[in-house]
Amino acid sequence: MSDIPVLSIKNLHAKVADIEILRGLNLELKKGEIHAIMGPNGSGKSTLAKLLAGHPAYEATSGEVVYKGKDLLEMEADERAREGVLLAFQYPVEIPGVSIANFLRTAVQARLAEDEEVDLFDFQDDLVDRMELLEMDPSFAERPVNDGFSGGEKKRGEILQLAMLNPSLALLDETDSGLDIDALQIVSKAINVMREKDPDLAVLIITHYQRVLNYVQPDFVHVMVKGAIVESGGPEVATRLEEQGYEEFRVPAGA
Amino acid sequence: MEGVTPALNQEAVKLLAANEPDWLRERRLHAWSVYERTPLPTTRLEEWRYTDLSRTLELDSLGLPPREAPRSLAVDRYPERLRNAMEKDWDASGHLVEMDGSVVHTDLLDDLRRQGVVLTSLQEAVETHEEFLREHLATEVLPPETGKFQALNAALWTDGILLIVPKGVQVELPARISRWTSEAGRAFFSRTLIVAEEGSRVSYVDECLSDDFDRQSFVSTGVEILARDGAQVQYVSLQRMGRGAFHLSQQRTLALRDATLDTLNVSLGASVARVDLNAQLLGAGANSDMLGLYFAGDDQHFDHNTRQDHIAPNTRSDLLYKGALEGRSRTVFRGIIKVYEGAQRTDAYQTNRNLILSDHARADSLPNLEIAADDVRCSHGATVGQLDEEVLFYLMSRGLDRRQAERLVVRGFLGEVLAKFPLGGVVAKVSEIIEQRLGAD
Ligand SMILES: Nc1ncnc2c1ncn2[C@@H]1O[C@H](COP(=O)(O)OP(=O)(O)OP(=O)(O)O)[C@@H](O)[C@H]1O
Numbered sequence: 041m042s043d044i045p046v047l048s049i050k051n052l053h054a055k056v057a058d059i060e061i062l063r064g065l066n067l068e069l070k071k072g073e074i075h076a077i078m079g080p081n082g083s084g085k086s087t088l089a090k091l092l093a094g095h096p097a098y099e100a101t102s103g104e105v106v107y108k109g110k111d112l113l114e115m116e117a118d119e120r121a122r123e124g125v126l127l128a129f130q131y132p133v134e135i136p137g138v139s140i141a142n143f144l145r146t147a148v149q150a151r152l153a154e155d156e157e158v159d160l161f162d163f164q165d166d167l168v169d170r171m172e173l174l175e176m177d178p179s180f181a182e183r184p185v186n187d188g189f190s191g192g193e194k195k196r197g198e199i200l201q202l203a204m205l206n207p208s209l210a211l212l213d214e215t216d217s218g219l220d221i222d223a224l225q226i227v228s229k230a231i232n233v234m235r236e237k238d239p240d241l242a243v244l245i246i247t248h249y250q251r252v253l254n255y256v257q258p259d260f261v262h263v264m265v266k267g268a269i270v271e272s273g274g275p276e277v278a279t280r281l282e283e284q285g286y287e288e289f290r291v292p293a294g295a
Numbered sequence: 296m297e298g299v300t301p302a303l304n305q306e307a308v309k310l311l312a313a314n315e316p317d318w319l320r321e322r323r324l325h326a327w328s329v330y331e332r333t334p335l336p337t338t339r340l341e342e343w344r345y346t347d348l349s350r351t352l353e354l355d356s357l358g359l360p361p362r363e364a365p366r367s368l369a370v371d372r373y374p375e376r377l378r379n380a381m382e383k384d385w386d387a388s389g390h391l392v393e394m395d396g397s398v399v400h401t402d403l404l405d406d407l408r409r410q411g412v413v414l415t416s417l418q419e420a421v422e423t424h425e426e427f428l429r430e431h432l433a434t435e436v437l438p439p440e441t442g443k444f445q446a447l448n449a450a451l452w453t454d455g456i457l458l459i460v461p462k463g464v465q466v467e468l469p470a471r472i473s474r475w476t477s478e479a480g481r482a483f484f485s486r487t488l489i490v491a492e493e494g495s496r497v498s499y500v501d502e503c504l505s506d507d508f509d510r511q512s513f514v515s516t517g518v519e520i521l522a523r524d525g526a527q528v529q530y531v532s533l534q535r536m537g538r539g540a541f542h543l544s545q546q547r548t549l550a551l552r553d554a555t556l557d558t559l560n561v562s563l564g565a566s567v568a569r570v571d572l573n574a575q576l577l578g579a580g581a582n583s584d585m586l587g588l589y590f591a592g593d594d595q596h597f598d599h600n601t602r603q604d605h606i607a608p609n610t611r612s613d614l615l616y617k618g619a620l621e622g623r624s625r626t627v628f629r630g631i632i633k634v635y636e637g638a639q640r641t642d643a644y645q646t647n648r649n650l651i652l653s654d655h656a657r658a659d660s661l662p663n664l665e666i667a668a669d670d671v672r673c674s675h676g677a678t679v680g681q682l683d684e685e686v687l688f689y690l691m692s693r694g695l696d697r698r699q700a701e702r703l704v705v706r707g708f709l710g711e712v713l714a715k716f717p718l719g720g721v722v723a724k725v726s727e728i729i730e731q732r733l734g735a736d
């Protein structure tokens with residue numbers, strides 16, 4: 041049991057709007073591992089993240105995605121989330137009139153059996169606790185989801201949501217972009233606290249910057265170019281990319 | 296003759312007026328004559344373009360309620376749906392219950408009674424406040440000449456509500472009115488007259504409920520509200536009737552100098568619901584916030600027809616109507632802002648937004664401006680949109696199923712209207728009703 045990977049992607053091809061974006065992608069995350077994916081704009085990182093989260097516009101055409109031993113591609117987006125796959129969006133969506141607290145309560149409720157009700161006191165305690173962790177003002181919980189948020193507030197809000205919903209696999213799509221140095225540290229700390237609470241939590245960090253990886257240390261760093269992983273290694277890969285950019289990968293590697 | 300039926304006829308008017316004072320009998324008969332000479336509105340008229348009365352209203356087959364209706368009824372004999380609706384209404388300055396066209400209960404806080412506040416049935420008011428009715432009932436606010444059905448209501452009302460708030464009196468808690476209809480095959484006519492004297496303040500919540508019917512039941516509600524100088528009035532209509540009901544609510548509000556006259560119309564029930572609301576800003580500095588929300592489901596047809604008349608300078612009105620539609624439902628919003636010559640420094644806004652949740656629903660939105668003054672700030676906007684798939688995906692990516700996600704979006708969408716309404720207790724009740732509606736299939 042223990043060595044079944046949290047996520048196993050084999051030779052995945054996927055398209056959106058009839059354009060093939062992912063072209064033979066392989067990736068495996070084991071329990072408790074942190075992986076980072078870096079890659080040039082348009083290489084398909086968000087496509088991978090949204091596909092994993094179950095966005096209906098992204099269609100896998102071949103290959104397989106297995107999550108905790110189950111075929112992830114068979115599940116609807118909401119089912120995946122309830123099973124523990126959670127995506128922190130690169131561009132979080134605004135939901136006017138729906139407060140964060142209300143939204144999260146509904147999301148927590150969605151994880152309970154039909155005859156169970158969210159314990160409002162426990163929920164409130166958790167929310168206050170996670171908001172303190174993320175150094176957010178308590179009034180934030182009453183603001184409509186992402187509506188009128190600054191870029192940084194949106195990203196922090198994404199991590200708040202994940203911290204409340206206890207994922208097994210956290211997909212962080214450029215959560216670090218748009219955060220100032222202090223906010224980056226706070227968000228990184230929150231991710232590390234989540235891992236302390238659940239050492240099995242697997243994290244996939246999509247980023248353009250090595251910076252975040254100084255705070256949340258990855259076990260593996262992958263380079264994604266044109267819809268495939270072209271290089272994998274340890275944290276040193278990120279350092280090298282930071283210095284040299286993607287030039288060496290411009291020529292499709294053997295594909 | 297058009298519109299004249301065996302049950303709804305001049306004889307019926309005379310019968311109703313048999314024991315009433317002469318002026319009232321004449322007033323009813325006059326209204327009847329206006330009704331008779333006014334043609335039935337057809338879809339050729341802009342205001343009735345999308346609501347075809349010849350196909351939706353079955354006046355010919357409806358009778359009037361029985362004449363000897365009970366004048367009182369114990370609470371434990373109220374229908375369950377009505378009792379449930381009233382359960383949380385204890386936070387009130389007074390209550391009034393109308394059943395099948397006649398008032399069966401009234402109460403009012405002693406303190407308010409001592410200050411001269413009047414909350415009573417119209418039938419009783421004919422005896423106790425005859426002079427007041429003679430001056431105000433169906434005269435300046437909602438005269439029969441306003442339209443065919445306003446006239447019919449003025450001719451055939453069987454009972455209704457009179458609320459008077461004397462000069463300077465502040466009524467903290469809302470007056471709660473509950474109206475119940477249990478009979479199919481009948482036409483009910485009820486009238487509401489609210490007069491807030493100078494500098495007074497009051498809020499009023501009218502909740503209209505009924506059984507579900509397999510034949511049509513028609514409820515006509517005529518509402519006249521007068522806010523004198525500096526008075527503040529909040530009027531709320533919660534329409535939660537059952538299927539088979541046709542509800543016609545015709546409201547006209549007059550705001551005099553520096554008065555505030557806000558309305559909130561919530562349409563959830565009935566098979567056909569039509570609201571005509573005319574806000575008249577008659578005195579300088581008058582202000583009206585006009586809020587509306589509706590949630591239409593299968594085979595429901597809602598038509599909201601509003602009018603903001605800016606007659607005096609320095610007046611302000613702000614209208615926001617939002618609706619969600621599912622199933623095979625149909626809604627119409629038609630609004631007009633009219634700024635009269637001389638109504639300088641008018642601020643008038645009008646927004647209608649519709650959220651369509653089904654391929655079979657249709658919303659029409661027809662905003663309109665007519666401006667005869669030059670120093671004004673006016674805007675109007677209308678949208679008819681569907682649920683955004685990106686929004687749904689975002690919510691589902693947190694574990695909400697599609698239906699829960701849709702409901703949450705609708706809740707947020709409609710919630711914007713309630714967030715603007717100043718009475719917390721009323722908002723709580725409306726939110727709860729919307730929750731029930733959202734939870735129902
Ligand atoms: N819904 C869509 N419709 C059409 N094209 C799309 C869609 N989503 C993504 N694409 C295209 O797929 C390619 C990969 O996009 P994706 O967002 O996955 O890149 P990315 O690696 O996340 O880039 P960035 O670093 O800029 O965030 C791009 O060319 C993009 O234009």
Ligand SMILES: [Mg+2]
Nearest residue numbers: 085086087130
């Ligand atoms: Mg991206």
